[in-house]
Amino acid sequence: SSPVSRTAQASQLFENFVQASTCKGTLQAFSILCRQLELDPLDHSNFYNSLKAAVSTWKVKALWTKLDKRAQQKVYSQNKACQGTRCLIIGGGPCGLRTAIELTLLGCKVVVIEKRDTFSRNNVLHLWPYTIHDLRGLGAKKFYGKFCAGSIDHISIRQLQLMLVKVSLILGVEIHVNVEFIKLLEPPEEQTDVGHGWRAEIRPSGHPVSDFEFDVVIGADGRRSTLDGFRRKEFRGKLAIAITANFVNRNTTAEAKVEEISGVAFIFNQKFFLELKEDTGIDLENIVYYKDNTHYFVMTAKKQSLLDKGVIINDYMETERLLSPDNVNQEALLSYAREAADFGTNYQLPSLDYAINHYGQPDVAMFDFTCMYASENAALIREKHGHQLLVALVGDSLLEPFWPMGTGCARGFLAAFDTAWMVKGWAKGKSPLEILAERESIYRLLPQTTPENISKNFEQYSIDPATRYPNLNASCVRPHQVSPVLFLSVESEVHPGRLLNWCQRQTHGYQGVDVTNLASSWRNGLALCALIHRQKPELIDYDSLNEEDVAGNNQLAFDVAEREFGIQPVTTGKEMAADSQPDKLLMVLYLSKFYEAFRNSPA
Ligand code: FAD
Secondary structure (H helix, E strand, C coil), X not given: CCHHHHHHXXXXXXXXXXXXXXXXXXXXXXXXXXXXXXXXXXXXXXXXXXXXXXXXXXXXXXXXXXXXXXXXXHXXXXXXXXXXXXXXXXXXXXXXXXXXXXXXXXXXXXXXXXXXXXXXXXXXXXXXXXXXXXXXXXCHHHHCXXXXXXXXXEEEHHHHHXXXXXXXXXXXXXXXXXXXXXXXXXXXXXXXXXXXXXXXXXXXXXXXXXXXXXXXXXXXXXXXXXXXXXXEEEEECCCCEEEEEEEECCCCHHHHHCCCECHHHHHCCHHHHHHHHHHHCCCEEEEEEEECCEEEEXXXXXXXHHHHCCXXXXXXXXXXXXCCHHXXXXXXXXXXXXXXXXXXXXXXXXXXXXXXXXXXXXXXXXXXXXXXXXXXXXXXXXXXCCEXXXXXXXXXXXXXXXXXXXXXXXXXXXXXXXXXXXXXHHHCCCCHHHHHHHHHHHHCCHHHCCCCCCCCCHHHCCCCHHHCCCCCCCCCCCHHHCCHHHEEXXXXXXXXXXXXXXXXXHHCCCCXXXXXXXXXXXXXXXXXXXXXXXXXXXXXXXXXXXCCXXXXXXXXXXXXHHHHHCCCCCCCHHHHHHCCCCCHHHHHHXXXXXXXXXXXXXX
């Protein structure tokens, strides 16, 4: 074909890709585009430039200009900052994909696995001003013409995923749908044909991604991450039941006139909620309404009114049982949410027909926000047979958002940038403890971030945290304060058998001590105190110890060992007392330090 028709064809294929409106459709259009234009999507470092060269009509120029501007940020060192670093991202939600984009811009090889093959969440995310600016910079308007038109500051989850998938693919990210992460596979001791680095066990098992070896793994798999090693903090508040509802938006003039209800504004409007209760019996703590692809409502309802209106059938103490499907009258729930939506919009929406959800049902759902979770730490490092693996969490896996306040995507993106910054440091060869200490310092800011207290200079935003957090102290956690659980060298230098043997000899003859293992034998703290007493009797008055005082004995040992021998505690006395037995991995780690410090001493 002639060069002119080739150009026209390329442009049309690209347009099909840009306009694709489903996840599968997008991946299909992309694969046709690559095939027809003879582009190799696996050649991640050259893909973007090859695509740009192949599709060069004026229509796409504006998109290339935007993406070039982003890619030329100094922090990426011309796509070479992380050359050779391989990353696996678990989950193709907004935060996994946003992280993928940053990592590929840094020059990493990035593979995203997503267990589903449809983007079906109608629910709508609130965007902070910086996220709008950020997404515009990635060409959001090109992919979704209605993106944040006028004063609108929200987007449906599926539109956001769709847009981010497209940007990711353009920039050379490899995306696999219908692929589920099961667990990490440690590198084998000897190099074999299948390779020698960290890999993942996935479903389906024969999938090529199971051969992918990586240096970084990112958990972006939503509320309950499947990655091991992260302790979760629970924020238990008062009972909070949220209801989301989506109604069909026919985009009529009448619908266009109805005013939205923004998240924060309404919480304080007592009069509204009193009237709602008087007129309808519906008792809410707040309500949000966004006009998007659907008419989207999210509200927090009081339990008593749900019981009174027959939505919840029986009253139970445990929320799980309370909201279990067989205790919810679906018809009553549909009416409840519709009535609240109708009242909230002053009966101005002409027809409130439910949109259809993923399961082909009217799109209404009830969620329990009584317990919210956050991971205690944002990252850790594993080491096995000389292979280090950086493990990080982003998005809901890191910090669960309370939907009615709409913090999920905004804080999720901040964490995506912070994580990319950490990967850059990792690739530059910073020491593991420095990396973890910096990441933890930055993570401490995240739960407090608001649109008001982050930098307003969006133009300057990059993955460098200093461009975003005005009061950043990136070294508030010092490397020596990093908890040893976060730098998990799976192969302790001492063989556990030898360690146990040594501990037994050291503690032999002490009253109340009988070391038979590296976990439960240490719970009451006496063995630890004995270990110290054997080295320096003057540090601990062993005979005064009380076997029952688990917290006290352990804390004493931890404090003395830290002060006198510089051995960092791995937990606290209180936690030792709270658990039925200490974590074996932690104990091995901790006792190895004693072994290293004292094995050559005469005692
Ligand atoms: P998610 O968007 O949850 O994405 C995680 C992805 O990982 C999913 O696509 C999932 O399929 C995939 N995944 C999970 N496990 C695996 C695995 N083992 N292997 C491979 N892939 C895996 N926020 C609001 O502000 N308002 C709302 O109304 C609202 N409604 C929501 C409704 C639902 C049903 C859910 C799940 C979330 C909702 N959220 C809502 C939260 C919001 O979607 C997230 O805050 C936002 O999408 C950013 O999350 P994320 O990317 O971290 O995770």
